Amino acid sequence: MRIGFIGLGIMGAPMARHLVAAGHEVVGHNRSAPAVEAFVAAGGLAAAPDELAATSDALVLVLPDGPDVEAVLFGDGSVDPGGTAADGVADHLRPGTLVVDCSTIAPETARSAAARLGRRGVRYVDAPVSGGESGAVAGTLAVMMGGTADDVAAAEEVVAPFAGSTAHVGPVGSGQLVKAANQVLVAGNIAVLAEALSLLRRTGVDLDAALAVLGGGLAASRVLELKAPKMLAGDLAPGFRLDLHHKDLKIALGAAERAGVGLPLTGTVTQLVLGLRAAGDGSLDHAALVRAIERLSGLPVTGGAVGPSGAPHGTPGRG
């Protein structure tokens, strides 16, 4: 299959490489050139977006946010460096082409994109992923898909090389709703881990032994396994940036508002993340939620490096 792939970032790059490794002819595009060059060096092809769109059987999108998806598909009114009006790839996709949108965006943005593409005879499946950079590199992402049964079945084949598990969870937009729930769980689990670890670090218990035994009981989680070591080591390089998790939490709170469900803990976690962004930590991994708990009580702040804001951020360590 010839697959267009737009968005070769932390997640997209390894996902696209899995498609290449599976034997597909993959044509990549990314806003910044070095990502494209790295993809070509890894066996991918490169093309301008319209050519990529016009020649692909399926188009995978892995973009940061809803406006990015809308700009790539439908144009954003900006003007190219060459002087022509930038348009979207939708006008170049052949009827029958399948768009597999792995971006995390609002459910209603997904539904609107599907409707606009549908008028052109183009198919759309929302297929956001979970598992983080490590899941993308390992090809074990969880893919939550919304669309018609036929379209999702076709999308299964596209995502299989980077998926550890997939599910058809409902009509278009449903994948995004489940992803919103996923991000609620992940952020909440990280935040309570931040609290539990901050407590233990102040008590002098053996942290390595404690983490091992916590992982053997009802407190066991993927977040405990993957994020606790990062917090203890002061390694807050993304991974998954707080900026993006903030965007996802706002999508979840918006979906919850429309559904008529108040989410008190997620509301608090979202405000903690907002505070971290205000403190200059938005480009750190979401494990940096531990800093919110530390700053609240005037404790030394995990990570130690000078933050993106240029402000010093305390010292690393286990105490």
Next chain:
Amino acid sequence: MRIGFIGLGIMGAPMARHLVAAGHEVVGHNRSAPAVEAFVAAGGLAAAPDELAATSDALVLVLPDGPDVEAVLFGDGSVDPGGTAADGVADHLRPGTLVVDCSTIAPETARSAAARLGRRGVRYVDAPVSGGESGAVAGTLAVMMGGTADDVAAAEEVVAPFAGSTAHVGPVGSGQLVKAANQVLVAGNIAVLAEALSLLRRTGVDLDAALAVLGGGLAASRVLELKAPKMLAGDLAPGFRLDLHHKDLKIALGAAERAGVGLPLTGTVTQLVLGLRAAGDGSLDHAALVRAIERLSGLPVTGGAVGPSGAPHGTPGRG
């Protein structure tokens, strides 16, 4: 080894049976007689607390709270039906006996008990467990132990038949600190699961498919695996009662206050649990945290049965 075992409740009964199955001579005691009769039917022995204490090489306690531990060990000043002042078992334990306290109590209560026993030449290890009733039945509990290296090594042998994993996490009281962190994680993970599920139930997505795919990504947790099905089925029978989890969360908040760490999410979760107890749900499983989210927004309440307070609690169902 001859092991005394006081506290044959939801957790203690299966733990004691594992000790019997491992070939130990186990002498059980419980405040209510039927639990003792069931234990004897399962191959255990029965004795009054002083006789049990005087003849045991090790004494395991699985009691609900700190005051229970203090009453059993040191007496509570009450008068027996026979008219003699009730005293504690500590006066009957032989020097060198090892007390393995699997109750979840405050770290300072554990330290005080260890000091009082130490004056009698009796050894003490705090060894709270995680894994819930299913872990107790399966013999796969996580056991977090505080004490001297020698005492913990001796306790390892005692707990092995019901342990899936053990850890020596520090001096006496450290096991309780790690258990407090465990309960912070478990309650927090359940509460955010309650939020995520309450959202999904209102959106019409395929819940079984959603849960399966959520379990394949970074949101995966033991709580997701064990508690989401209970919430969806409206099965809120304990398991682990909200009343006890509330006690444990207050222990955690007390430890955090002494350590100088504010825990904003755990504070909120504790208040949600307090509200559930006030609503008459304290004897339900901690999965009933989902009801706090539902009541907040006036949604139908999971479980459907008439609650302990006699008030109707809505209808079960998937949304």
